[in-house]
Amino acid sequence: MEKKRRKFTQCPNCGYIFEEVNNYCPNCGQENHDLNVPVKHLVEEFLEGTLHYDAKFWLTLKYLLFKPGLLTEKFILGQRASYVPPFRLYVFISLVFFFLLAISPNTMQVDLNNPDRLAQLDPEDKEALAELDSVRATLGGPVAEQQELDKSMGALVEKARGGDVDTKQVRDKMIKNTSFLMFLLMPLFGYLLYLFYRKQRRNYVEHLMFSIHGHSFFFILFTVYLVLKFFLPQSAEIFFLVPLITAVYVYFAMRRVYKQSYLQTLLKFIPVSFLYVFCLAVALLGNVVVSLLLS
Structure with missing residues (x-):
């Protein structure tokens, strides 16, 4: 335009x-x-120049949300002029997501193995601990990983009780580091797809575009959850729908893009998802440790 x-x-x-x-x-x-000119005009120009937020943007959003894998398929076929470029779409969605994450109310409930001890904590300590509890809930992984994370959470409790932690600084560092980690994990997911579908002899960029669209969908879902938190403070249970819906979405997107049967797709989806979630868990746990050490 x-x-x-x-x-x-x-x-x-x-x-x-x-x-x-x-x-x-x-x-x-x-x-x-x-x-x-008035700010309204500048905002309109920014959106128009960045996303082509008119028909092109809405068509892209429609396909991204309701047609798993279709945008990636269109990109591979060279049909790109009618849609927002994948990188531009990801950058815009992730900016909105991390902005809302930074200002969202912290309503995660802390649930460790020793509730009597938690009852003795000051509100400031609980706020700091809630940051790690959010990560703990996100991982939802094997018992060993939960135990390791609980150790880190316990260390935070001790540090917070000693008055050595600026909880706002920890939160800000975690959010900043997470945005960078997700940007690094996105090509990693594409590389996992490249390895599992290497017999199809596709270029890596095709798998990368799939990863960008998948992460964009996840960020949109998480953004909806963050918006709900403003109006429904006790909406923590809704959070677990985000990874569940994302998993179903990615499965059907993989079947559309890679043209294999339901069973073949499932046999690739499970190990790819496991490896990616493991890497994500390690990255988030490392983020917690680094954020604490730098606080």
Whole structure:
């Protein structure tokens, strides 16, 4: 879509007299576009330039949410002009997600093996502990992983009781590090798909596009959950629907993109998911440790 410009007759930077065809100043290179307008117009221009938020954006969102794997399939077939580019879509969705995550109310309930001890904690200590409890609930993995995480949570309790932890700083560091970790894990998931589907002789970029669309869907679901937390503070149970729905979505997306039977897809989905969740668990646990050490 061609950008709608509010053109000057004279360059405000160097004084060059513009002709109608000049989108940039031939003398100094400044864009011939007036930005001194109400904020509403700037926001509209940003969305339009970033996402083409008109028909293109809504069509992309529709396919992403309700047609698992279709956007990836369209990309592989070269049908790309009608949809928001995958990287641009991911960046926008992840920015919205991590912004809401940073400002969302912390309503996770702490549930360790010693409730009597938790009852003795100050509210500040419980707030710090809740950060790790959120990660614990997210992992939901094997008992060994839960025990290791409980040890880290216990260390946080001791540190918080001693007044050595700035809980807000820990939270901010965890969110910042998580955004970076997810950006690294996204190509990892694509590489896992590349390994399990290597007999199809597909280029890695096809698997990467699948991963980008899958992570974008997950972030949208998580964003909906974060919005619900503002209105339903006791909505922690809803959280567990996010990974469940994402798993079902990825399974059907894999079947559409890789064109295998339900059983063949399942036999690849299970080990790919297990390996990815294991890497995610390790990354989140490492994030907790690093955030604590730097606080």
